[in-house]
Amino acid sequence: MKKLIGLLLFAIGLYLAVFVKVPEGNDNRTKNNVNMARRMSQLGIVSLGAGTLIIAGGIDLSIGSFMGLCATVLAVGMQRQGWSPPQAIAVVLGMGVVVGLIHGLLVTKLRLPAFIVTLCGLFIYRGLARWWAGDANAGIGPGMFKRAFSEATPLGLPVEFVYLVIAAIVFYLLLQRSIYGRYLYAIGSNELAAKYSGIRVDRYKIFAYVLCSLTAAFYSMMHLAEVASVSPSNVGSMLELYAIAGAVIGGCSLRGGEGNVLGIILGASILTLLQAVVSFWDVPQSLEYAAIGGALLVGAIMDEVLRRRGPATAHG
Amino acid sequence: MKKLIGLLLFAIGLYLAVFVKVPEGNDNRTKNNVNMARRMSQLGIVSLGAGTLIIAGGIDLSIGSFMGLCATVLAVGMQRQGWSPPQAIAVVLGMGVVVGLIHGLLVTKLRLPAFIVTLCGLFIYRGLARWWAGDANAGIGPGMFKRAFSEATPLGLPVEFVYLVIAAIVFYLLLQRSIYGRYLYAIGSNELAAKYSGIRVDRYKIFAYVLCSLTAAFYSMMHLAEVASVSPSNVGSMLELYAIAGAVIGGCSLRGGEGNVLGIILGASILTLLQAVVSFWDVPQSLEYAAIGGALLVGAIMDEVLRRRGPATAHG
Amino acid sequence: MLEAVAVSKGFPGVQALSDVNLTVAPGEIVAVVGENGAGKSTLMKILAGVQVPDAGTLRLNAREIRFASVDAAQQAGIVLIHQELNLAEGLDVAANIFLGREPRVGGPLGLISSRIYSDAATIMQRLGLDVSPRAAVADLSLGQRQLVEIARALSLQSRYLIFDEPTSSLTERETERLFTVIRQLRADGVGILYISHRLKEVCALSDRVVVLRDGRNAGDLLREDVTHEALISRMVGRELKQFFHRDQAATLATASAEPIVRVRDVRWSASQKAGISFDLRPGEVVGMAGLMGAGRTELAETLFGIRRRLAGTVEIAGRMIDVRSASNAVEAGVLLVPEDRRRQGLVIDFAIRENIGLPSLGHWNRLRMVDRRREQETSLMLRDKLRIRTPHVEQIVGLLSGGNQQKVVLGKWLAREPKLLLLDEPTRGVDVGAKAEIYEIMNELAKQGVAVLMISSDLEEILGVSDRILVMHEQQLAGTLTREQATEQAIMHLATGGMGNS
Amino acid sequence: SSGCGKSGEAKTRVAFVSNNAHEFWTYAERGCEKGAKEFNVEVLFRRPPQGSAVEQQRIVEDLLLKGTKALAVSPNDAKNQVEFFNKVADQIPLITQDSDLPAGSKRRCYLGTDNYGAGKAAGGLIKEAMPDGGQVLVLVGSLDAQNAQERRQGVLDELAGTKNATGPKLGDKYELIDTFTDNTDQAICKTKVDAFLVKHQGDPNKLAIVGLWAYNPPAALEAVKNAKLEGKVKLVGFDENQQTLDGIADGFIHGTVVQQPFEFGYQAVRLLAALAKGDNTVLPADGVLPIPHMVIKRDNVAAFKEKLKQLLAPPAA
Ligand SMILES: Nc1ncnc2c1ncn2[C@@H]1O[C@H](COP(=O)(O)OP(=O)(O)OP(=O)(O)O)[C@@H](O)[C@H]1O
Ligand SMILES: Nc1ncnc2c1ncn2[C@@H]1O[C@H](COP(=O)(O)OP(=O)(O)OP(=O)(O)O)[C@@H](O)[C@H]1O
Ligand SMILES: [Mg+2]
Numbered sequence A, B: 001m002k003k004l005i006g007l008l009l010f011a012i013g014l015y016l017a018v019f020v021k022v023p024e025g026n027d028n029r030t031k032n033n034v035n036m037a038r039r040m041s042q043l044g045i046v047s048l049g050a051g052t053l054i055i056a057g058g059i060d061l062s063i064g065s066f067m068g069l070c071a072t073v074l075a076v077g078m079q080r081q082g083w084s085p086p087q088a089i090a091v092v093l094g095m096g097v098v099v100g101l102i103h104g105l106l107v108t109k110l111r112l113p114a115f116i117v118t119l120c121g122l123f124i125y126r127g128l129a130r131w132w133a134g135d136a137n138a139g140i141g142p143g144m145f146k147r148a149f150s151e152a153t154p155l156g157l158p159v160e161f162v163y164l165v166i167a168a169i170v171f172y173l174l175l176q177r178s179i180y181g182r183y184l185y186a187i188g189s190n191e192l193a194a195k196y197s198g199i200r201v202d203r204y205k206i207f208a209y210v211l212c213s214l215t216a217a218f219y220s221m222m223h224l225a226e227v228a229s230v231s232p233s234n235v236g237s238m239l240e241l242y243a244i245a246g247a248v249i250g251g252c253s254l255r256g257g258e259g260n261v262l263g264i265i266l267g268a269s270i271l272t273l274l275q276a277v278v279s280f281w282d283v284p285q286s287l288e289y290a291a292i293g294g295a296l297l298v299g300a301i302m303d304e305v306l307r308r309r310g311p312a313t314a315h316g
Numbered sequence C: 001m002l003e004a005v006a007v008s009k010g011f012p013g014v015q016a017l018s019d020v021n022l023t024v025a026p027g028e029i030v031a032v033v034g035e036n037g038a039g040k041s042t043l044m045k046i047l048a049g050v051q052v053p054d055a056g057t058l059r060l061n062a063r064e065i066r067f068a069s070v071d072a073a074q075q076a077g078i079v080l081i082h083q084e085l086n087l088a089e090g091l092d093v094a095a096n097i098f099l100g101r102e103p104r105v106g107g108p109l110g111l112i113s114s115r116i117y118s119d120a121a122t123i124m125q126r127l128g129l130d131v132s133p134r135a136a137v138a139d140l141s142l143g144q145r146q147l148v149e150i151a152r153a154l155s156l157q158s159r160y161l162i163f164d165e166p167t168s169s170l171t172e173r174e175t176e177r178l179f180t181v182i183r184q185l186r187a188d189g190v191g192i193l194y195i196s197h198r199l200k201e202v203c204a205l206s207d208r209v210v211v212l213r214d215g216r217n218a219g220d221l222l223r224e225d226v227t228h229e230a231l232i233s234r235m236v237g238r239e240l241k242q243f244f245h246r247d248q249a250a251t252l253a254t255a256s257a258e259p260i261v262r263v264r265d266v267r268w269s270a271s272q273k274a275g276i277s278f279d280l281r282p283g284e285v286v287g288m289a290g291l292m293g294a295g296r297t298e299l300a301e302t303l304f305g306i307r308r309r310l311a312g313t314v315e316i317a318g319r320m321i322d323v324r325s326a327s328n329a330v331e332a333g334v335l336l337v338p339e340d341r342r343r344q345g346l347v348i349d350f351a352i353r354e355n356i357g358l359p360s361l362g363h364w365n366r367l368r369m370v371d372r373r374r375e376q377e378t379s380l381m382l383r384d385k386l387r388i389r390t391p392h393v394e395q396i397v398g399l400l401s402g403g404n405q406q407k408v409v410l411g412k413w414l415a416r417e418p419k420l421l422l423l424d425e426p427t428r429g430v431d432v433g434a435k436a437e438i439y440e441i442m443n444e445l446a447k448q449g450v451a452v453l454m455i456s457s458d459l460e461e462i463l464g465v466s467d468r469i470l471v472m473h474e475q476q477l478a479g480t481l482t483r484e485q486a487t488e489q490a491i492m493h494l495a496t497g498g499m500g501n502s
Numbered sequence D: 001s002s003g004c005g006k007s008g009e010a011k012t013r014v015a016f017v018s019n020n021a022h023e024f025w026t027y028a029e030r031g032c033e034k035g036a037k038e039f040n041v042e043v044l045f046r047r048p049p050q051g052s053a054v055e056q057q058r059i060v061e062d063l064l065l066k067g068t069k070a071l072a073v074s075p076n077d078a079k080n081q082v083e084f085f086n087k088v089a090d091q092i093p094l095i096t097q098d099s100d101l102p103a104g105s106k107r108r109c110y111l112g113t114d115n116y117g118a119g120k121a122a123g124g125l126i127k128e129a130m131p132d133g134g135q136v137l138v139l140v141g142s143l144d145a146q147n148a149q150e151r152r153q154g155v156l157d158e159l160a161g162t163k164n165a166t167g168p169k170l171g172d173k174y175e176l177i178d179t180f181t182d183n184t185d186q187a188i189c190k191t192k193v194d195a196f197l198v199k200h201q202g203d204p205n206k207l208a209i210v211g212l213w214a215y216n217p218p219a220a221l222e223a224v225k226n227a228k229l230e231g232k233v234k235l236v237g238f239d240e241n242q243q244t245l246d247g248i249a250d251g252f253i254h255g256t257v258v259q260q261p262f263e264f265g266y267q268a269v270r271l272l273a274a275l276a277k278g279d280n281t282v283l284p285a286d287g288v289l290p291i292p293h294m295v296i297k298r299d300n301v302a303a304f305k306e307k308l309k310q311l312l313a314p315p316a317a
């Protein structure tokens, strides 16, 4: 709880820091809200997938490459092979399921370390993306696809935000209200205890891998719709870091069993907002990474210090 | 043991696969051995640092950025600020100690997640490198520095290999023969039990972070000596992945407490050799990553399958 | 009727079970006893579908059964409460109790009903587990965790319930309560298998006792025939001086010595009304009793420096010690055998040798190198002394039986030379034979001038071995009893908050 | 793909090494393929996947051991790689393409675009689109790359009408606002321009954005569309990204400067094939084989797209 409030205050602080730098008039503030909501929503959705997997004690390093592969398949399919958008979407979501299944099966049935499996994935999907596109860029024009995944809705909010809200509700029900989520926490917290409780551990772990890959696939649609073109050799690189970082900043522990939906979304928002702050405060380009990293670190330290000053917890 | 033999066979297989593709005569095979020994040694050394930290239950995502910062400081210092090589080396090794201390203190004393601390590091050091070099490349000419860190020795082997042998002996004594190593394994396996055994857990964890940063700093010297040039915006990117992957392929578990020196070196060698195989077998460029990832995955699967077919191990 | 017929099971280097038979009928309580490593837990795991036997059959109501998983055994109505606690620490008490069987709403959506908390509270009340169902398991004391495990099994509505040492961390009071529940279950027609090293409990509770020795059947006694002597001779196959009693002369000898340990006003929690003060004399064995959650473990951890001391002083042999970390304590000669062996006592993936060496390595070798020979010799010596049942000292500790693991925890500290030895439930899960050895060791250390403070929930043990008894109640020292004053009633009176003389 | 020439039993082996894995080099690869057929050599085409000097040097080391007889390379860090490439040039004929080693190096020849000149051409496009002056924003992946520096300098000098202009004032009419870097991440590039357009208070009609690397103009275009300023903000780019060309056709991008990478590949192989046989007569006298850049605007974009389509089509099997 305390953690969530801390995150929320940090996020609000960052938002205000951006806000004061947005000149008034000309709808600037609305436009900026839309831009930020868009990015926050995109990262938030993929962080929810990554976070769910982390809660279940897993990890996926291939998120970025896999989303790059999906974006490439989408763009190449629609641009060069004449797939209709629904067809392309179906293919990519199918890929999400299949890849998640493969990761999950390798980790559970063959007991390979998740780190190795998804690191191999990181390389393999990047290679496949380049190969599929023949090392050439691919892109899409304006149209139905762009509207479906990157447009302002009647309320002035971007459609991505609507997806985030839906995803948040779904993941909230799943993780924090349903038995499935309960099992994921139990597995992440103590796999043996879960097993001894008669939970089909493997099945739920696989499920978590599928969820993670599915959100990455979904991200690829929003990404392509927003930027319209992809360069297969680097699209999505580092996304896994951002997605995992969002979840971890939001309170997920890489040891598993910890974290919640609101925290994850706040974590992802903080990452997005930090980038915006750097942009709006004219931080020198060369120092911008240092500023983001520094702010994140200061935030984490503050959080810890504040929590310590509060009443002593039961933990020794 | 079985694991080590499997790794060794895999490495030998890869080596032969490269070997047959090197045309005879013209000293080609010797030269190739030198090239591969050089690359393998560089990665091996940084994997030893990363592996030690992983054994102690930690993780460092900033290895690549930090090595990039070190390489930049070295190059800028020697090229633009007229530092003598010993001076530059001292600065960079000092940076390794300081940065490792900072990581370790934040993780132990403030109990921040290692993932967050070193992720912030990943951003911060990259930014500092760009800023320090003023967003321009830097490099060094031939001279003492290059000779010290990237030269063939009388035996025809590259000097990096000599460093690897020294590092292997030091890390072997440390990890597998000294009480410090035993403490690191204990801490990685069960930190609480280590604490209840009267071990100064924090101190040893910090020590592991320092070792890891030091090997990254050392890598930067070999890197700069080999390449002569650094481009601060991307030098060393992904190195952390390779270093950690080397350790994990070699048998370290990210849960801590597992792994050994020989395994780590073999793991790093396999990664290096895979790249050489791809290069010598004219794998289509676009599929190169896919081939590396695929081979790694197949190797991991084979290893697992073979181990299962052998007599059941003690671990239930 | 649940039957195991000619069941065998081997592990690398150990034949855990050979042709073992066991039956339990509905409405019957069958106790299973045997030395550490006799194969009790292995047999129970086989019955509950956790492990598969190498040979032999299981029958339920005369029909042969074969469980593919824990889940399948639970479906058949067979539930095991494991010897080693297995709780999801991140989840709260109610979630752990109902894990895998949450009361649901919303059909396939699988939403969890908020009824879970009231349902949990009901079961917890039955067992006397006095914490909030929303409390995180990580915040509970070991005894409380054990009750959570039991509550989980009780909620299962099973036909056969297997308790593998359920009372090893419970105090007399909770044990009594549990017995009431178990007798109730028997009356409801549940068949019960009960494992314990506390022979008093076995005598009090069971209808029948099955004895295992070295993985074989070594006796099947009806209630009428059960006596300590009969059990012990079948368990260990030899005569044993049946129970340890501290020598009266030793008590007298220590009574006049100058205290070597002075604890003054020590506090570790802001909610404590007053600090804790007491003295320990060299050569003295002092027992510490209290109810579950009374704060005995916390006190020991505070003295050992693992838990932050908020106030107070600790003086050892005339020197004030600034105990800020466990390593300082160890240097000052304060050693703690912790209560939770798997979490605090052992590196479960290390070999026996490595665990035993851990606290002593730095002490042995100035060159900071691992002295493997000495490590090897010490662990072999301790293996024999403590009768650790293992193929070799290179065995991974996690694969030992529960009691043998506990012996390794003790062994770790016996390689050092303490001034103050803190033992937190040192005989938890240890068989009678080895218990006697442990008392003997305590006695020997005391003779060498060590002050021994032993926390125990087993009143019989406390009364048997202590020169003096400290009783804790709600994180306070409720009183001190001399050997003459000490009776079970007197201890319980103090432990439950009655006023004492101190 | 790498072994372009048909199964090279006895064919001479030459190699072409790029400086990263971007689409740009796929055109060059097609040129190499054409050259391989025409001049009867086997061409090993290599791209350092992350665009770093260390990858490039290791690729070259391996190529030498594979019996490569002549090499064309686009050095990742020309200034600091002289020593390395001089050593290579001691073993086999070496030519540079796309970016040149500093004067005095042992390379036989340089072929490629004059990046500075191309930058000036882009500056010219800005002048054309915004003749009355205004503000200019520069986008590029990273500034430590040599071609980025040269192109940027060309743009600035053209606008300022002087040499070595630094901004922010460029002559009396133009002003450099900033140079954004994005680590070759298109999404970050767009994000930054999004934020910039919200923050920017000047007249959008007096704003030009120039993207120096291939993915920069499309990123800028999407951001401008997002801010509903398409047609107002002037966009100028480099390279032949499909989205850039579409943007030109739609009238939202004023023009782009392209380098003819296909020619890089083709011409390089022509030279390499001869050099490998010891024939030095193909070398231009001054050691530079300029491949002129082209300026693509709305009037010639359709024809150019058609030509690209043909170039990119995979070679008939
Ligand atoms: N997974 C395993 N791998 C190897 N050996 C095992 C394993 N599980 C049990 N053993 C061995 O089997 C023997 C029987 O163990 P078991 O746990 O059944 O004993 P127990 O009777 O329950 O003892 P305790 O009273 O100490 O709990 C022991 O020697 C133990 O070390
Ligand atoms: N009513 C309660 N509600 C929640 N937690 C409690 C309660 N009573 C005790 N505890 C927990 O028990 C801890 C004290 O346990 P400690 O381990 O010191 O007791 P103990 O005397 O050793 O008992 P045990 O036999 O359970 O090990 C406290 O830290 C507290 O967290
Ligand atoms: Mg047992």
Ligand SMILES: [Mg+2]
Residues within 6 Å of the ligand: C141, C142, C143, C296, C297, C298, C339, C424
């Ligand atoms: Mg206790």
